[in-house]
Amino acid sequence: MKKVLFFMPDNPLKKNAGNRTRALSMLSYFKSRNFEIDFISEYFTGRWNETDIKAFEQSGLANNTYVIKKKPSKKNILFYLIFYKLPNFFYQNRAWFFPLQFPELVTMRFKRAFNKILKNNDYDYIFINYASWATLVDGNHLTEKPVTIIDTHDFITAQLQKKVNIGQSFKEEIRRISLFDIALAISVEEQYIFSQFCKNRVALAPMMLDKPENHHPAEEKTFDLIYVASDNVHNKKSANWFFKEVYPLLPGNIQICIIGQINEHLSIKAPNIIAINFAEDLSTYYQKAKVALCPMLTGTGTKIKVVEALSYGLPIVCNSRGVDGLIDKTNNGCLVSDNPVEFGNNIMKLLTDKSEYKKQAENAQAAFNTNYEKERCYKNLDTIFGIV
Known part of the structure; x- marks a missing residue:
């Protein structure tokens, strides 16, 4: 041994x-x-x-x-x-x-x-x-x-x-x-x-990561968007950008679940936002979400939350820093933009276009199975x- x-x-x-x-x-x-x-x-x-x-x-x-x-x-x-x-x-x-x-x-x-x-x-x-x-x-x-x-x-x-x-x-x-x-x-x-x-x-x-079991079909999803983040300086800066520049462009009925210590630094409160400071098991929340968010303006290295989302076959909307570290830079389930309007449009595209959602979900699952399983x-x- x-x-x-x-x-x-x-x-x-x-x-x-x-x-x-x-x-x-x-x-x-x-x-x-x-x-x-x-x-x-x-x-x-x-x-x-x-x-x-x-x-x-x-x-x-x-x-x-x-x-x-x-x-x-x-x-x-x-x-x-x-x-x-x-x-x-x-x-x-x-x-x-x-x-x-x-x-x-x-x-x-x-x-x-x-x-x-x-x-x-x-x-x-x-x-x-x-x-x-x-x-x-x-x-x-x-x-x-x-x-x-x-x-x-x-x-x-x-x-x-x-x-x-x-x-x-x-x-x-x-x-x-x-x-x-x-x-x-x-x-x-x-x-x-x-x-x-x-x-x-x-x-x-x-x-x-382990490959999750029993992916829930889209019609059983409770949350439109899931955002998981700790309270490091990069996440605080990026979350502030998202809620200042992108969030006002989105319809008010989109359900957003925010998990992690980043909640302690967010002043925004709204009926469509569910804030959870700590979750022992993220699986339940990922299973209930349609799309994952990863607004990242700065920072280096692979974003673990991106790999986690890929494991659940979730399409991801992120900035260019969000795909840092990924082995596959394209056809990986991520829609990437640093422009607030385009970022918001990418979210809406996934939530309203079933064929686009299916395509990106399949790309996400394939990227995970090939590189991170x-x-x-x-x-x-x-x-x-x-x-x-």
């Missing part, structure tokens, strides 16, 4: 963001292939509590669970300042004369705890999520024997381009990704970029992990 150490700073069971769904799908893959899994997370980053930890332990996703605090308690403020804050400042800013222009999230305290686990175990694979945590393996002799893998999730420099020196940030991101034996890219764009500069193997590992993606991962 192969053994993997899987590090993810967030709690994968809190399925309220695409990055957590991604980590959950990777853990499920390892479990399906009978890996022994040691799961490590960071207490404050993942906003863990004792109930969360217990729930994760009982989920069966890992054989052993370690939730580590990257910093000590502040009860003894002198101890906190002398033995954590001051030395960690110099550790995380050891290049402070020449700033890296890239996020460093690993603390001395966390890396010591991480290494303690490594010393007590023999792993075949070490799996790290995010380049911002890559220094867990940087110069670490304890990670030399196992195969090291990074799941990049996103092109971080592109996310930070207005805050950092792009050249320095990109150079550091490539350096960190290159520390690993294998880098996994969730989108074709990121695979292309990273493979051009990294000397290690860069493999495409698209988002993978779980078992098909599992076979691609098997080649990466040497499973015959």
